Amino acid sequence: MTINATVKEAGFQPASRISSIGVSEILKIGARAAAMKREGKPVIILGAGEPDFDTPEHVKQAASDAIHRGETKYTALDGTPELKKAIREKFQRENGLAYELDEITVATGAKQILFNAMMAALDPGDEVIIPTPYWTSYSDIVQICEGKPVLIACDASSGFRLTAEKLEAAITPRTRWVLLNSPSNPSGAAYSAADYRPLLEVLLRHPHVWLLVDDMYEHIVYDGFRFVTPAQLEPGLKNRTLTVNGVSKAYAMTGWRIGYAGGPRELIKAMAVVQSQATSCPSSISQAASVAALNGPQDFLKERTESFQRRRDLVVNGLNAIDGLDCRVPEGAFYTFAGCAGVLGKVTPSGKRIETDTDFCAYLLEDAHVAVVPGSAFGLSPFFRISYATSEAELKEALERIAAACERLS
Numbered sequence: 023m024t025i026n027a028t029v030k031e032a033g034f035q036p037a038s039r040i041s042s043i044g045v046s047e048i049l050k051i052g053a054r055a056a057a058m059k060r061e062g063k064p065v066i067i068l069g070a071g072e073p074d075f076d077t078p079e080h081v082k083q084a085a086s087d088a089i090h091r092g093e094t095k096y097t098a099l100d101g102t103p104e105l106k107k108a109i110r111e112k113f114q115r116e117n118g119l120a121y122e123l124d125e126i127t128v129a130t131g132a133k134q135i136l137f138n139a140m141m142a143a144l145d146p147g148d149e150v151i152i153p154t155p156y157w158t159s160y161s162d163i164v165q166i167c168e169g170k171p172v173l174i175a176c177d178a179s180s181g182f183r184l185t186a187e188k189l190e191a192a193i194t195p196r197t198r199w200v201l202l203n204s205p206s207n208p209s210g211a212a213y214s215a216a217d218y219r220p221l222l223e224v225l226l227r228h229p230h231v232w233l234l235v236d237d238m239y240e241h242i243v244y245d246g247f248r249f250v251t252p253a254q255l256e257p258g259l260k261n262r263t264l265t266v267n268g269v270s271k272a273y274a275m276t277g278w279r280i281g282y283a284g285g286p287r288e289l290i291k292a293m294a295v296v297q298s299q300a301t302s303c304p305s306s307i308s309q310a311a312s313v314a315a316l317n318g319p320q321d322f323l324k325e326r327t328e329s330f331q332r333r334r335d336l337v338v339n340g341l342n343a344i345d346g347l348d349c350r351v352p353e354g355a356f357y358t359f360a361g362c363a364g365v366l367g368k369v370t371p372s373g374k375r376i377e378t379d380t381d382f383c384a385y386l387l388e389d390a391h392v393a394v395v396p397g398s399a400f401g402l403s404p405f406f407r408i409s410y411a412t413s414e415a416e417l418k419e420a421l422e423r424i425a426a427a428c429e430r431l432s
């Protein structure tokens with residue numbers, strides 16, 4: 023058989039399910055900031071979504087012990103019995119939620135939990151309601167799974183929270199899921215029981231809609247805020263709610279890659295099918311470490327949260343003292359999401375007009391050497407996100423630089 027010389031080798035063509043997804047704005051800014059640092063510029067990066075604390079010592083020790091016990095093999099597909107039991111206890115103790123072990127799943131980070139859930143549940147074109155500002159991965163994961171993100175703008179006037187009216191208006195016969203995240207990345211806004219109640223009433227009226235709640239920042243709440251999760255608040259929704267959580271943020275374990283969820287058995291089973299062909303199981307060592315995190319002492323969480331609260335106050339007060347910026351006080355997580363409408367239309371010393379939050383963040387990076395992320399990356403403008411999981415000294419320096427940069431605008 024001869025090969026037709028006119029047939030050309032095909033260049034790489036991304037699949038349509040990922041072609042509309044670009045490299046995230048956060049990664050682009052991070053790369054630019056890192057390049058500037060390499061050039062010797064004193065860049066302060068306030069973009070990272072991870073605590074600056076270390077993983078607790080007893081958790082590291084549990085991982086080391088697991089290695090030396092020989093727990094270095096594949097584990098049960100969606101979590102070891104020991105970890106599932108620790109998660110069952112956690113849900114019962116902290117959330118008043120009773121899940122059986124086969125209603126619990128463990129994955130390589132909460133991100134994979136979300137991916138497994140969407141992959142397991144979405145048919146092409148199924149709609150997923152996502153209030154904005156949102157954690158960027160939500161809409162990208164939905165798109166990769168060939169679903170349709172339905173983005174609903176929730177601005178500062180509603181505390182960046184979804185309202186019952188907006189939720190009701192967004193639901194169609196194609197709606198499969200609503201994704202809620204409290205406290206939120208990027209806004210830090212959290213839903214109290216009273217905030218959740220009207221939304222849950224809407225969902226009770228639409229039995230075809232499932233709820234995914236991302237409780238990743240549950241432990242990082244301020245001013246005595248009382249965290250609640252919907253399946254606890256409205257047992258009538260528990261059989262169509264996936265309650266997602268993980269050890270990454272609370273226990274400073276982002277690199278260990280363990281997330282988990284409780285939800286209806288049939289969904290959990292379908293998620294395991296996805297995981298079985300993606301990773302086979304989460305890391306055995308990280309699972310042993312997570313057992314120690316969930317079963318071990320919890321008192322350091324309070325101390326760390328108090329430290330985050332001091333930094334939140336520093337950043338919120340610092341930003342609100344700057345002409346043109348406006349920052350709501352977040353209830354939780356370690357982010358502020360400040361409005362920058364007041365600087366739009368102004369001109370930088372080099373003569374560039376600031377038209378958007380992306381322009382403003384580019385100006386802060388180039389002129390003040392402070393890396394922050396524009397609201398557009400999270401689906402709501404004109405805002406910018408600061409991650410304050412860094413030292414108070416660095417935060418103070420960054421705030422001074424931002425204030426000086428804003429003063430240089432005309």
Ligand SMILES: Cc1ncc(COP(=O)(O)O)c(C=O)c1O
Binds near residue numbers: 133157268279
């Ligand atoms: C809201 C939210 N959910 C989930 C995750 C993912 O966590 P994990 O490290 O467990 O994948 C993040 C990480 O930034 C997050 O901000």
